[in-house]
Amino acid sequence: MESCRLHLRAMLLLVAFLYPAFVQSLVRHYKFSVVFKNTTKLCSSKPTITVNGKFPGPTLYAREDDTVIVRVINHVNHNLTIHWHGVKQLGTVWADGPAYITQCPIQPGQNFIYNFTFTGQRGTLLWHAHTSWLRATLHGAIVILPKRGTPYPFPTPDEEKTVILAEWWKSDVEAVVNQSVQSGLPPNVSDAHTINGHAGPVPGCSSPGGYTLHVESGKTYLLRIINAALNDDLFFKIAGHNLTVVEVDASYTKPFQTDTIFISPGQTTNAILTANQGIGKYLIAASPFMDAPVGFDNLTSIASLRYKGTPANPKAFLTSIPPQNATPVTNTFMNALRSLNSKQYPANVPLTIDHSLFFTIAVGVNPCATCVNGSKLVAAFNNVSFVMPTIALLQAYYYNKKGVYTLDFPANPPIPFNYTGNSTANMQTTNGTRLYRLGYNSTVQIVLQGTAIIAPESHPTHLHGFNFFVVGKGIGNFDPKKDPKTFNLVDPIERNTISVPTGGWTAIRFRADNPGIWFLHCHLEVHTTWGLKMAFLVENGKGPNETLRPPPADLPTC
Numbered sequence: 001m002e003s004c005r006l007h008l009r010a011m012l013l014l015v016a017f018l019y020p021a022f023v024q025s026l027v028r029h030y031k032f033s034v035v036f037k038n039t040t041k042l043c044s045s046k047p048t049i050t051v052n053g054k055f056p057g058p059t060l061y062a063r064e065d066d067t068v069i070v071r072v073i074n075h076v077n078h079n080l081t082i083h084w085h086g087v088k089q090l091g092t093v094w095a096d097g098p099a100y101i102t103q104c105p106i107q108p109g110q111n112f113i114y115n116f117t118f119t120g121q122r123g124t125l126l127w128h129a130h131t132s133w134l135r136a137t138l139h140g141a142i143v144i145l146p147k148r149g150t151p152y153p154f155p156t157p158d159e160e161k162t163v164i165l166a167e168w169w170k171s172d173v174e175a176v177v178n179q180s181v182q183s184g185l186p187p188n189v190s191d192a193h194t195i196n197g198h199a200g201p202v203p204g205c206s207s208p209g210g211y212t213l214h215v216e217s218g219k220t221y222l223l224r225i226i227n228a229a230l231n232d233d234l235f236f237k238i239a240g241h242n243l244t245v246v247e248v249d250a251s252y253t254k255p256f257q258t259d260t261i262f263i264s265p266g267q268t269t270n271a272i273l274t275a276n277q278g279i280g281k282y283l284i285a286a287s288p289f290m291d292a293p294v295g296f297d298n299l300t301s302i303a304s305l306r307y308k309g310t311p312a313n314p315k316a317f318l319t320s321i322p323p324q325n326a327t328p329v330t331n332t333f334m335n336a337l338r339s340l341n342s343k344q345y346p347a348n349v350p351l352t353i354d355h356s357l358f359f360t361i362a363v364g365v366n367p368c369a370t371c372v373n374g375s376k377l378v379a380a381f382n383n384v385s386f387v388m389p390t391i392a393l394l395q396a397y398y399y400n401k402k403g404v405y406t407l408d409f410p411a412n413p414p415i416p417f418n419y420t421g422n423s424t425a426n427m428q429t430t431n432g433t434r435l436y437r438l439g440y441n442s443t444v445q446i447v448l449q450g451t452a453i454i455a456p457e458s459h460p461t462h463l464h465g466f467n468f469f470v471v472g473k474g475i476g477n478f479d480p481k482k483d484p485k486t487f488n489l490v491d492p493i494e495r496n497t498i499s500v501p502t503g504g505w506t507a508i509r510f511r512a513d514n515p516g517i518w519f520l521h522c523h524l525e526v527h528t529t530w531g532l533k534m535a536f537l538v539e540n541g542k543g544p545n546e547t548l549r550p551p552p553a554d555l556p557t558c
């Protein structure tokens with residue numbers, strides 16, 4: 001008996017001793033208190049909705065295979081949800097977060113626990129509110145380190161820095177979107193762009209100080225760059241320094257050098273900066289990209305990179321920002337992106353397709369008796385402006401509640417036309433809560449076709465729950481005979497958000513191996529508001545891990 005106990009104690013000691021090596025994955029707990037906080041570092045002091053009083057919000061740090069448990073406590077007078085943008089949510093669709101798609105909002109005074117695991121992913125992603133326009137200030141980084149003992153597929157940098165780009169309105173963003181919905185007109189553009197919460201010296205919205213990236217000569221830095229802006233594609237540059245891109249949307253890439261990063265709302269880019277220039281101060285710029293005749297915030301946000309040993313009040317090295325309509329710069333950047341496609345990180349591109357879909361992306365105009373011009377701006381995939389239900393689609397599906405949605409989202413536009421021509425036909429959209437059904441493990445190709453209705457524009461399109469491969473892109477109308485021959489099925493970039501070029505198309509492929517309801521939408525919040533969204537219903541498979549699980553007990557109700 002005694003020796004047995006001793007044995008047990010020895011064993012426990014041994015386990016305790018070996019524990020750090022045994023622990024492959026951890027459960028990490030976070031508390032997100034959503035509270036009002038007066039901002040001080042931006043041009044307008046106003047009560048701003050924040051997580052834990054921070055703008056940007058706290059970073060979620062984890063390793064691949066870790067589980068995170070985030071308790072969100074809503075202390076403000078707004079409904080809200082949090083979305084873990086780019087997280088695959090294998091088996092945990094209930095934790096995905098888009099309001100009225102996978103869950104009802106967390107109402108004022110309520111709590112909800114998001115519980116999910118980072119399976120098969122490592123890199124940088126972001127979290128953000130997924131209700132109305134609240135993500136303007138409710139956002140932060142997600143950093144998923146590789147599994148313990150697994151190196152990066154590039155030389156380990158000396159340090160890592162998170163760089164979050166965003167947009168700032170002097171007014172309450174909810175007032176901005178309300179005004180637009182009531183008038184039927186475009187919403188007011190933002191008053192500044194920000195880099196880690198600072199605008200820098202911006203006309204009309206200057207803020208004290210600015211973000212400083214401190215570096216030491218000879219060291220390397222992994223910059224985890226995130227575009228958390230609502231409506232603006234951005235260029236990111238550092239004077240006098242090139243960047244080596246190694247990952248986008250938590251997928252490793254073949255490394256390539258560039259002096260300009262092009263990044264759309266919802267996208268992330270990891271790039272290595274080598275501090276190989278003379279001691280001094282170098283400007284960092286985040287400037288907008290827009291190659292369509294629509295209004296946008298044209299202000300550049302400024303930060304600085306500062307070498308250790310730089311004297312006080314140095315003259316800064318300047319950088320030239322790309323012209324706002326620098327389409328070629330965006331193309332050069334996007335064309336350089338390739339999956340790493342190594343033995344360890346293969347690009348598993350679906351080679352056969354079960355569902356071949358063709359979605360037009362359009363902004364249109366519908367009649368509206370109460371609006372300023374008797375009409376309102378709308379937007380649609382395949383001419384269907386998506387109508388948000390009043391209960392969550394996933395709940396309706398799970399509890400078999402009828403009449404909330406239909407499963408007839410069209411695989412093709414109702415009428416083919418010259419999509420990128422100057423046709424004024426098809427301006428009016430229909431509406432509905434229409435979903436597209438996919439069998440478990442089926443493969444999907446979507447050609448996202450931009451149109452010239454109202455104005456051609458670049459649309460960063462985001463799919464929840466899956467990474468997709470970007471197999472092709474082009475300008476003008478997609479040609480189903482010629483264009484597939486040019487597809488890259490070997491090492492296309494894998495990501496969760498893709499910028500469909502202005503007046504052009506992009507083809508993506510993914511495998512629907514995760515049951516649930518998954519949102520697809522333009523990540524320009526203005527277009528999401530106008531209806532540029534739809535959802536896929538992925539059916540259950542046969543095995544136990546291929547079946548939608550019951551909802552968590554604390555899931556909010558509507």
Ligand SMILES: *[C@@H]1O[C@H](CO)[C@@H](O)[C@H](O)[C@H]1NC(C)=O
Nearest residue numbers: 037038039044045046047048
């Ligand atoms: C926050 O700012 C508003 C508007 O500037 C002001 O009225 C209010 O007193 C401030 N609140 C706090 C707690 O500082």
Ligand SMILES: *[C@@H]1O[C@H](CO)[C@@H](O)[C@H](O)[C@H]1NC(C)=O
Nearest residue numbers: 067068069113114115116552
């Ligand atoms: C998180 O989910 C796991 C797996 O379903 C479950 O065992 C665990 O109890 C959950 N934790 C919390 C705090 O809800």
Ligand SMILES: *[C@@H]1O[C@H](CO)[C@@H](O)[C@H](O)[C@H]1NC(C)=O
Nearest residue numbers: 172173174175176177178179
């Ligand atoms: C915006 O509209 C919503 C719904 O109509 C309303 O509840 C809210 O108070 C409005 N917010 C602002 C800031 O105008």
Ligand SMILES: *[C@@H]1O[C@H](CO)[C@@H](O)[C@H](O)[C@H]1NC(C)=O
Nearest residue numbers: 171172175176177179187188
């Ligand atoms: C939008 O801009 C117009 C014109 O500058 C201004 O009158 C209006 O108050 C702004 N709306 C909001 C909600 O800030």
Ligand SMILES: *[C@@H]1O[C@H](CO)[C@@H](O)[C@H](O)[C@H]1NC(C)=O
Nearest residue numbers: 240241242243257258259277
């Ligand atoms: C940056 O890269 C470009 C093109 O690869 C090259 O021409 C340029 O000299 C590089 N600049 C620096 C500072 O390394």
Ligand SMILES: *[C@@H]1O[C@H](CO)[C@@H](O)[C@H](O)[C@H]1NC(C)=O
Nearest residue numbers: 189295296297298299300324
């Ligand atoms: C930015 O936009 C404002 C307002 O639309 C305009 O007056 C200004 O000339 C623009 N600036 C640049 C650099 O395009």
Ligand SMILES: *[C@@H]1O[C@H](CO)[C@@H](O)[C@H](O)[C@H]1NC(C)=O
Nearest residue numbers: 417418419420421422423477
């Ligand atoms: C579509 O419209 C464009 C621009 O007007 C034109 O150049 C092109 O020839 C048209 N294509 C077809 C197939 O009509």
Ligand SMILES: *[C@@H]1O[C@H](CO)[C@@H](O)[C@H](O)[C@H]1NC(C)=O
Nearest residue numbers: 417418420421422423424425
């Ligand atoms: C395109 O625009 C031109 C000039 O505005 C016009 O003459 C032509 O009829 C338009 N074509 C179509 C297909 O609308």
Ligand SMILES: *[C@@H]1O[C@H](CO)[C@@H](O)[C@H](O)[C@H]1NC(C)=O
Nearest residue numbers: 366385386387388430431432
């Ligand atoms: C949907 O379309 C119908 C018919 O045109 C219209 O009455 C209704 O207001 C629209 N709903 C929304 C949310 O736009």
Ligand SMILES: *[C@@H]1O[C@H](CO)[C@@H](O)[C@H](O)[C@H]1NC(C)=O
Nearest residue numbers: 440441442511513541543546
């Ligand atoms: C999904 O389909 C692929 C290709 O047919 C197959 O290799 C894989 O085993 C399937 N996965 C599941 C979970 O059924």
Ligand SMILES: *[C@@H]1O[C@H](CO)[C@@H](O)[C@H](O)[C@H]1NC(C)=O
Nearest residue numbers: 090091513514515545546547
């Ligand atoms: C179920 O397991 C298979 C095989 O391990 C995996 O490919 C698939 O992604 C899993 N699906 C879910 C929803 O966990």
Ligand SMILES: *[C@@H]1O[C@H](CO)[C@@H](O)[C@H](O)[C@H]1NC(C)=O
Nearest residue numbers: 078079104105107390557558
């Ligand atoms: C908050 O959400 C509940 C449940 O969906 C809904 O009944 C209520 O109208 C929402 N409140 C606002 C201000 O939108």
